[in-house]
Amino acid sequence: MAWQQLAAAQPLLIGLILLWSASGKLIGPDVAEQAKKTALPRLVGEQRAAPVYRTVGGIEVVLALALLLPPVSILKPLAAAALFVGFTGYLIYAKLVVPEASCGCTGAAAKPVGYRAIARASLLLATSLATLTTTEGWWSAGPATLALLLEAAAYVVLSAELDRYWLLPLRRLRVRLSHPLAGAKSTGTPLAATQRRLMHSPAYRAVTGLLRSDIRDYWDDEDWRYVSYTAKYDGRPATAVFAVPHTGDAVRVAVVDDDSGQTLYRPVALPA
Amino acid sequence: MTTTMDRRALLTRAALGATGLVAASAMGSLAPEAAFAADQPFAVAGQPDPNFAEGLITGRNKDLLQVQGSDGRLHKIQLTGVTSIWKLRPTTIDEARIGDGLYARGVKLPDGVLAAESVWLNIVNLDVMVNSIGRSSLNLDHHGQKVVGHVQPGITAAVYNGTPAVSDLTLLKVGRHVQVIGAWRPGTNEIDIATIYAAG
Numbered sequence: 001m002a003w004q005q006l007a008a009a010q011p012l013l014i015g016l017i018l019l020w021s022a023s024g025k026l027i028g029p030d031v032a033e034q035a036k037k038t039a040l041p042r043l044v045g046e047q048r049a050a051p052v053y054r055t056v057g058g059i060e061v062v063l064a065l066a067l068l069l070p071p072v073s074i075l076k077p078l079a080a081a082a083l084f085v086g087f088t089g090y091l092i093y094a095k096l097v098v099p100e101a102s103c104g105c106t107g108a109a110a111k112p113v114g115y116r117a118i119a120r121a122s123l124l125l126a127t128s129l130a131t132l133t134t135t136e137g138w139w140s141a142g143p144a145t146l147a148l149l150l151e152a153a154a155y156v157v158l159s160a161e162l163d164r165y166w167l168l169p170l171r172r173l174r175v176r177l178s179h180p181l182a183g184a185k186s187t188g189t190p191l192a193a194t195q196r197r198l199m200h201s202p203a204y205r206a207v208t209g210l211l212r213s214d215i216r217d218y219w220d221d222e223d224w225r226y227v228s229y230t231a232k233y234d235g236r237p238a239t240a241v242f243a244v245p246h247t248g249d250a251v252r253v254a255v256v257d258d259d260s261g262q263t264l265y266r267p268v269a270l271p272a
Numbered sequence: 273m274t275t276t277m278d279r280r281a282l283l284t285r286a287a288l289g290a291t292g293l294v295a296a297s298a299m300g301s302l303a304p305e306a307a308f309a310a311d312q313p314f315a316v317a318g319q320p321d322p323n324f325a326e327g328l329i330t331g332r333n334k335d336l337l338q339v340q341g342s343d344g345r346l347h348k349i350q351l352t353g354v355t356s357i358w359k360l361r362p363t364t365i366d367e368a369r370i371g372d373g374l375y376a377r378g379v380k381l382p383d384g385v386l387a388a389e390s391v392w393l394n395i396v397n398l399d400v401m402v403n404s405i406g407r408s409s410l411n412l413d414h415h416g417q418k419v420v421g422h423v424q425p426g427i428t429a430a431v432y433n434g435t436p437a438v439s440d441l442t443l444l445k446v447g448r449h450v451q452v453i454g455a456w457r458p459g460t461n462e463i464d465i466a467t468i469y470a471a472g
Contacts, residue, residue: 102416111416112417164447168403171403171405175445179405180405180406180407181441181444183407184423184425185440186439187439191362191429192429192431192437192466193437193438196436197436213389214356214362214390217276219280224288226280226283226284228283229356230354230389241284243284243288252287252288254283254287254291256283256286263291263292265293
């Protein structure tokens, strides 16, 4: 009896989900664009993708209304089961053949086909098959209707499009309570900070025309970080070495001859 | 290694001004052909820049790299002791391996070989959403594709709202868009993060 009622309640859930899914395929200014991102162009051709996408939406609306409204007929869940067999097959095809394609399952959100989408289509297939075992309408299901809440929750969990409404807020809360990267902080100055300070320094401006490479080497020694670049001075291969202080002081630079090791150029009296 | 240390010691003294200054001309003038040999040919509008190459390293013979460009062109790239190599951070030329992606800038020699001055290995610049944060990595979403971003202690830095880079990553938030500069791990969807640009 309980199973009968549970089975009888299913069309309500399936109908509402189909309506939601169809709305994404039919309403909105960029439906044609969405259709292009799915695996449909590959399956039915570029030209036919948008009409097919809309037609599927139309079928979903008709089927949803048929499931939600009386009379009860075995044909309705049978049609739904056929549709979900089609969806599941399409998703498996898309996952294998066009893995970068959007699922296009529930319209607007463009998420690639994942195992969750396939599991979700299978769940809907199972519920529509369950409906085949009853002759009651969902309006006579009574308290069994509450079980739909659980199924709806499972549906939400399997919907990548809905993650931002529950999964991301949960993760945000977790990160706020205890940030997982709190222990990753290191004591040294990041090279990116040194590089930025360097590039804004008068010393860098003084020699920028001589530099030929990106940072070649860097090292720390006492209160300074040293950064070297390949340079060319008066046609000679050279190295420009910057001394960037950890605190205070101005950035210094010298251009050193690669062969002799002698200092060729050192700008003095740089503006602060 | 000793030479690296010696060199660093020399450069350290030079940078701090502990060495005397010598005029370049005092070292003897360079022959004109030598001085002009290094002059770089300029890029012609509509033509590929001759001094730039990108692609995948398909072969390495000592310090000569064979690179297959993404446009199908083949490049030969010579690394030298003065080439700067970036692979998540400035490193040495030994780090250039077959399978690595490469950007190189240098001087095209008459024999067609590009003498590299700067090389960037596996560098990526991605606009991503932070999907979740773990103890040593971030799960990122790059236009629907999952990318794992590994945090490397002592290297990974964050820039919040354009302020100077810091190693503190605790201002990163789930669900936010960030820009990530990092080094791709070839053959995977994983990167090591060099710098992450975020709104604080």
